Amino acid sequence: MSCEDCVSRREFLGKTTLAVAGAAALAAGCGDGQFGPTTLVASTDTALSVKVASVPALATVGQLVRVGPASAYVAVKRTGAASFAAIRVICTHEGCETNIQASNIFVCPCHNSRYDSDGKVTKQPDGGGSATNLPTIAAKYDAATDTLTIG
Ligand code: FES
Known part of the structure; x- marks a missing residue:
């Protein structure tokens, strides 16, 4: 029986080793073994x-408070x-939730x-790359109704 397209055991092992090495190099990615964000939050407009x-914490001037649904808070x-x-x-570096x-x-x-x-930004990311300031969103307060509208 002839096998012109068959790969020898040695060729197969050599190619497999290269593929595994390539995958490992990709997994190393930017040095921390992580590809992009681990915790993404859906953007919403x-x-x-x-x-x-x-929201009692909003009574204090200067205090940062999470507002909105867990999946898209600001x-x-x-x-x-x-x-x-x-x-x-x-x-703003790679999109993780701060x-x-x-x-x-x-x-x-x-x-x-x-x-x-x-x-x-007060500190750039470890391992290189750069972050820019976090974007602000319009926030309008109606004192008559004590309602803050964001976005
Ligand atoms: S995603 Fe890299 S520092 Fe935030």
């Missing part, structure tokens, strides 16, 4: 309305008696970028 009195900060700022929480720390900063769990309470 849908306006979000919040009764400010229903950070909100009271900036004055009747003014608020809203900031997207998705890291965490709001008790010290009112954003920390990205993926490569450790840090942002101040205004969303400005």
Whole structure:
């Protein structure tokens, strides 16, 4: 029986080893073995309305507060008696969801970028690359109804 297209055992093992080595090199990726974000949050442009009195933490000027559904929350900060700022929480490096720390900063769990309470970058990601400031979102407060509309 002839087998012109057959691969010898040695050729097969050689090709398989190359494929495995290639996959391992890809898995190493950017050095941390991680491909992009581990925690993605769906972006949304849908306006979000919040009764400010229903979120007690929003009574404190300067405190970052998570507002909105878990899958698409934003950070909100009271900036004055009747003014608020809203900031997207998705890291601008590779899109991971940042965490709001008790010290009112954003920390990205993926490569450790840090942002101040205004969303400005204070530390670039570990391992290279760069992050830019977190985007702000329009936040309009209606004192008559105590309603904050974001987006
Ligand atoms: S995704 Fe890399 S630091 Fe945030």
